[in-house]
Amino acid sequence: MIRLMVADDHRIMREGLKQLFALVKDFCVVAEAENGAQVLDLLRHTEIDILLLDMTMPGSSGEDLIGRIHAHYPKLPILILSMHNEAHIAQRALRAGASGYMTKDHDPETLLAAIRKVGGGGRYLDPELAEQIALQSSGLSPESxxxxxxxxxxxxxxxxxxxxxxxxxxxxxxxxxxxxxxxxxxxxxxxxxxxxxxxxxxxxxxxxx
Missing domain, CATH: 1.10.10.10 (Winged helix-like DNA-binding domain superfamily/Winged helix DNA-binding domain)
Structure with missing residues (x-):
């Protein structure tokens, strides 16, 4: 059983994700949070296997929150699920300690596959963002x-x-x-x-x- 925490400041998003995961026999949402403070508090007394984290939430969020979580729970896989589709934001998240980054415009099957990948110790990067990063590295695309x-x-x-x-x-x-x-x-x-x-x-x- 894969135990997840869903952290997103939009209740509709959290409810939608919980309904999706309820259809998967080996997925179980054991905690949910709407801001960074709640995430940190829940992690102190909740056993989870993967944190599904929005990049932008009230209070502590983004790189700061990822870094704080990674410092205290270095083995916890963090998959960022974000509306931001800029390569430099994804790079910052990964450097801060996230295991994966994908945008919210993907289909549910892609999300489930990404969760399984990071949950198994792998890393996941949205293919479109990976292409942007590759183009920037080659000098074919301007950096932000x-x-x-x-x-x-x-x-x-x-x-x-x-x-x-x-x-x-x-x-x-x-x-x-x-x-x-x-x-x-x-x-x-x-x-x-x-x-x-x-x-x-x-x-x-x-x-x-």
Whole structure:
């Protein structure tokens, strides 16, 4: 029996996944979460075999959440199921410790196959994203400007684009306001943004929010 935790901030998505897994005799959803804090809390007292994780949720999410989970549970397979189909986001997730990454536009059979693969100790990368990465590596496809950002800068870019203030970001990430402001200044310079509107416009165009 494969014990899963489904983590997604959309209830309809969680319910749909649970209905799908109920049709598979060796799959069992033993926990569900709608934000990063719930994921971390449930992992402390719930035995699971695979974590099916959305890339963007309220509070801690994305690379930060993946990294924290991987640091405490290095053997736990994490399969990212995300709306984001940008290669650099998938690369960041995998570098943070995810075992696999796929987008939400695939059919159920592909998802089940990906879960079985990572559950068996393998890795899975959405074929379209793998192609994007291969093209970028060969120089045939341009890289995203945000790839110049550090993991923390990229995380703060997304949080700023979501409308969070410096103080709110500092509170969620448990870092000082000054540190957040420094990261914001650096990412604005690297991305050649002159206003917060530029930042939000870019994030929307890239599907980061």
């Amino acid at each position: 400007p945000s790839q110049a950002l550090s993991a923390r800068e990229f995380q703060i870019l997304r949080m700023l684009a979501q409308g969070l203030s410096v103080n709110q970001i500092a509170e969620q990430l448990v870092i000082s306001n000054k540190t957040v402001s420094t990261h914001k200044t650096r990412l604005m310079e690297k991305m050649c943004f002159t206003t917060s509107t530029d930042l939000v416009r870019y994030a929307l165009s890239q599907g980061l929010v």
